[in-house]
Amino acid sequence: MATKKQARQPTPKKLAAATWSALSVMAMLGMNTQSAWAQAENDPNKPQRVEITGSSIKRIDAETALPVQIINRESIEKSGVTTAAELLSKVSASTAGLTDGASFSDNGGTQRGFNGANLRGIGVSSTLILLNGRRLANFASPGTSSGVDLNSIPSAAIQRVEVLKDGASAIYGADAIGGVINFITRPDYQGAEISAYVGNTQHGGADKKIVSLSGGIGSLSQDRYNLMGVVNFQNTGGLRSTQRSWIGSAYQPDINLDVGSSNTFPANVRRTTASGGATGSRLNPSAPTCNPPATVFAADSFVGSKACLYDYMHDTEIFPESQRASLLGRAQFAIDADNTLFAEVLHSDTKTTYRISPLTVTNLNYPVTGIYYPNDLITTNKTPLRVGLRLSAAGPRTNEVNAVAQRLIVGAKGTIAGWDYDTALNHSVSKVDDKYVDGYVRTSAFDSAFLTGKINPFGPSGTEGTSLLNAAKISDAARQSRATTDAFDIKASRELFAMAGGNAGLAIGAEYRREKLEFTPSALLAAGEIRGDGAASAYGGSRTVKALFAELNLPILSNLEAQAAVRHDSYNDVGSTTNPKFGLRWTPAKEVVVRGSYSAGFRAPSLADINEPARTGQTSGIYNDPLGCIKTGNIDNTKNPDYCGIQPDLIKGGTANLKPETSKQFSAGIVVEPSRSLTASLDYWRIEKSDTLLANEGAYFSDPKSNPGYAIRGAADPSLPGIPGPILSVDGRVKNIGSLKTSGVDINLNWKLPENSLGKFNVSLNGTYVIDYKTRNTAASPEVNGVGIYTDTQVVQRWRHTLTFDFDRGPWGATLQQTYYQGYHDQNTLADGSTRDVPAYVLWDLSGSYKFSKAFSLRAGIKNLLDTNPPRSNQIYSFIAGYDPSYTDPRGRFVYISGNYSFK
Known part of the structure; x- marks a missing residue:
């Protein structure tokens, strides 16, 4: 003792x-x-x-x-x-x-x-x-x-x-x-x-x-x-x-590997509510062609959405x-x-x-007034768009x-x-x-620059946007x-x-x-x-x-x-x-x-x-929520993208x-x-x-019932009965x-x-x-x-x-x-x-x-x-x-x- x-x-x-x-x-x-x-x-x-x-x-x-x-x-x-x-x-x-x-x-x-x-x-x-x-x-x-x-x-x-x-x-x-x-x-x-x-x-x-x-x-x-x-x-x-x-993709369905990221370039987006929160399905202006080979159409993972999926293994040493x-x-x-x-x-x-x-960017909204707003994709009821962005330009x-x-x-x-x-x-x-x-970018400088709408989340930025991005790099x-x-x-x-x-x-x-x-x-x-x-x-x-x-x-x-x-x-x-x-x-x-x-x-x-x-960082792996990345709703074989291919915050x-x-x-x-x-x-x-x-x-993801205290979740979505709120962070x-x-x-x-x-x-x-x-x-x-x-x-x-x-x-x-x-x-x-x-x-x-x-x-x-x-x-x-x-x-x-x- x-x-x-x-x-x-x-x-x-x-x-x-x-x-x-x-x-x-x-x-x-x-x-x-x-x-x-x-x-x-x-x-x-x-x-x-x-x-x-x-x-x-x-x-x-x-x-x-x-x-x-x-x-x-x-x-x-x-x-x-x-x-x-x-x-x-x-x-x-x-x-x-x-x-x-x-x-x-x-x-x-x-x-x-x-x-x-x-x-x-x-x-x-x-x-x-x-x-x-x-x-x-x-x-x-x-x-x-x-x-x-x-x-x-x-x-x-x-x-x-x-x-x-x-x-x-x-x-x-x-x-x-x-x-x-x-x-x-x-x-x-x-x-x-x-x-x-x-x-x-x-x-x-x-x-x-x-x-x-x-x-x-x-x-x-x-x-x-x-x-x-x-x-x-x-x-x-x-x-x-x-x-x-021989290096495979992050998405290999034959071995049940599906860890492609929903943070892509061009960015996936979602509409926002009046309070600024995200709502609705993911959309991508480049879907279904996306931006291969690193970014591919996500239909196999997110059936019913017009989103893309980022394969980070193509950009990794x-x-x-x-x-x-x-x-x-x-x-x-x-x-x-x-x-x-x-x-x-x-x-x-x-x-x-x-x-x-x-780098990934997941908590910013692209303004309606931005010069790169996807007007061809969203023609009515325009709102600021919550981006799931892979900052490839950096x-x-x-x-x-x-x-x-x-x-x-x-x-x-x-x-x-x-x-x-x-x-x-x-x-x-x-x-x-x-x-x-x-x-890497400085958070405050990049956030301010991004909210001007001059940094393009869907393709190459112009001279001014590129300058703003370079100024934010560290x-x-x-x-x-x-x-x-x-x-x-x-x-x-x-x-x-x-x-x-x-x-x-x-x-x-x-x-x-x-x-x-x-x-x-x-x-x-x-x-x-x-x-x-x-x-x-x-x-x-x-x-x-x-x-x-x-x-x-x-x-x-x-x-x-x-x-x-x-x-x-x-x-x-x-x-x-x-x-x-x-x-x-x-x-x-x-x-x-x-x-x-x-x-x-x-x-x-x-x-x-x-x-x-x-302190807060990100998980080292990309995970599928075992209680949420499942068949949901009335459409057969549908998976909710909010619960799949996630890389939540990690409290360490x-x-x-x-x-x-x-x-x-x-x-x-x-x-x-x-x-x-x-x-x-x-x-x-x-x-x-x-x-x-x-x-x-990874303890929660391998055994959620025995390790409930590991996951910290947000509020549940009433439209998804029986599914808990999305994972915000893992302890x-x-x-x-x-x-x-x-x-x-x-x-x-x-x-x-x-x-x-x-x-x-x-x-x-x-x-x-x-x-x-x-x-x-x-x-x-x-x-x-x-x-x-x-x-x-x-x-x-x-x-x-x-x-x-x-x-x-x-x-x-x-x-x-x-x-x-x-x-x-x-x-x-x-x-x-x-x-x-x-x-x-x-x-x-x-x-x-x-x-x-x-x-x-x-x-x-x-x-x-x-x-x-x-x-x-x-x-x-x-x-x-x-x-x-x-x-x-x-x-x-x-x-x-x-x-x-x-x-x-």
Whole structure:
């Protein structure tokens, strides 16, 4: 049970002074231990104890009681991935993460530029990302997902990635519910290296160029120092929907997809009443010819009307343009053979450009006196006309998101008096500037200009109207966010007493962390002067977290080992929590390891979840009202357009007094190694979360009866008996209303075939089978098993795997890799009520390499070898319609070549 508790917190200056005092003591100790240095130099073959993600106790045997997937640099290069986000798409336990395509839509687009990891599909905020075992600041732009931006991870510097597929709250922090992904960089690099990468798609768009420079001097073991640095530059081109012939329409009746917008160009209009409200059916002066291909006749959707329908997929960029530069530097100085001072600096700068369909205008009336009034369409009883306008003349809505991640660490590690220790100060920053650069207008200026009647909602405007529109356009640094994490941590471990299976091990540690978030809107955004975006208020929040933890490793017998850990975290704003973890490792035979674990977790609401004020925007998806977009009136097959293809206002923001999420995790598995060439593992896992934090705009549309409080409606129309009033807005603020139970099995296989005259062959499989994924959106909602079914905001496939075939023969190498996502039931049924199935999505990647010498190598490859298109889907949560961008790749066949040259 969480309890509120206030305490005086040590200041950063006091922490810094304490840390440097400790380092000074260690340095003085090091001056008197030159004999230890000599002894270590004389015993280079002594087995080295290492720390594996999931435990703070160093050990020689890397196989622990926890399931850890290790991906080395060679495997990363063979797979052809160039970013951390691409790498995690090859990890079967990673489900429903935030991708470049999905970030168009997340939280109404307020977290543009954010790529996040999501182990087990239980939420980006429940997966802990570490770089060299320590935290980075969360992505600063506030929204429904809180986590580290994968774009900030310097992929060129990665030596290996350790994926702990088990809860680790007792080791790394209460929020590590879904697991931990630890990106580990090169520890002691010497020499220089340059690498280049260039690739392009077969059908154009989304090209990529990369240059990386690496260098290091000094040997830690011989020179007692090492300095290394990696600089990386990436440039990726954008991809428009019109560059792919397979991109479908927002209106595809054969799969029951009908999310075309009633806000069109030329504009749909309705007559107005004396009070200025809209009445009657929609009309369009260009119907039925409309303005193809983006705007089409709406007869199939709105039978009986003379309206048009806007297909926004023809005006949307489905893959953003980006430029990325990163620097990782590391300095190490060996005081003696046992103690090292170190410092690490990270700077990552990513600029991403998003372009989506033009702005909508729905609350203005075009005057009767306007020079473009449609007199041929409306000949009598003329009134001002309420427009449903797509502001195509202003161009696509374009945002430039500049995300900067920085981290500075100074610390020390080594051995003193039999204790292995590691301590550091960590200052980490995320800064995100979201600039509205095109397609947006200043509300007051545009409204005044439009009411003059000189801006044409039905076609090109004249010179004066064009001037008025251009004068109303803005370029504004609307959103500026900054998140910081300052932390001090120290841990120490040692062997204790002898047991039947060896020496017991103990680790103890402490952490102090201060997190801060600041959001500053521009003057225009604060005043609500950016049309299509509600007024936003500046706000901030901060919290301190203090933690103590301990871990025991107990070799009870020679073949039986236990792990017990406990961590106490105290949050000054949401209370305290103590979380245990227990693990067991049994080796009944040298070829078999049986393992299991149990743990608990606690995830505090993010600072944005608690502190962000309520504000109004638009839903990310276009929806059909389940209680109104139905057959109405006396005309058969008629749908009322006021309830179909709507994109209502979305009330978003945080909620005070939110409770933390709590969790329980269990895993059990077996690892077998019948020979040195074959290793296989099977691990069962189960996670239960309570008081789940949800900010789900689509909850009402998927289950209106269980979620009536989400929709805010206007007055009912007496002419539509039994139909409620139209939806004015949806409440999408964060709430503690959900629960989740999910379980599954991870399967891993690695088979090294005996080397023969043809060469070396290796086959590996990394797969996840999800048994169930049961959720509730509210306490009153029925429990829904979402495995293999698109529910609410995501799909969790029953089975996902990555299958890799490697071949090596002398300087030659080749890799063929399959990534497989099983099919599932689509979000919506077909028109006749039957289930629609989305087929499996299977990608094949092929690469080959040749080493000309130890210094120079080339690699060429084809990603998506068979040019497989994403399967069609009628999901309507994502702004991108016709397929699901959360796990698919719209680029198609992609050909690349890379080269690497080392100077040593």
